[in-house]
Amino acid sequence: MAKQICEICEKPMPGPPSEWPDFPFCSPRCRKIDLGRWLGEKYKIASKQNEDQSSDEDLEED
Template sequence: MTDEDKKTGSNVAPLRAPRPCPECTRPSHREHYPFCSDRCRNVDLNRWLSGSYAIPVADDESKAADDDR
């Protein structure tokens, strides 16, 4: 509890535990959760929009079943 919380009588517990930012590993902030800042949030959004994040899929399901063996 900070000195300011003691003065105002505020003892609100955070909803989520701080986690490292997925982009830069600094502690996350409530306003930008799970990121630490708008910059890191926008970097992640840009990766989604540019197609950097993709789930690999097989065109032919029989080939996908053969690959698993």
């Protein structure tokens, strides 16, 4: 069986699966990093939509 690797730090999961409360992350720290990345992506998409809206307004002004 392939060893489970933490998606964030890419280290093998420590101990047996019963000791992985933060799976698929090896630790609360890696879980937090993943959440931060996810929220960062969401923010980037939201700000891009705002840019599109403001460019529409610019066209109307012309």
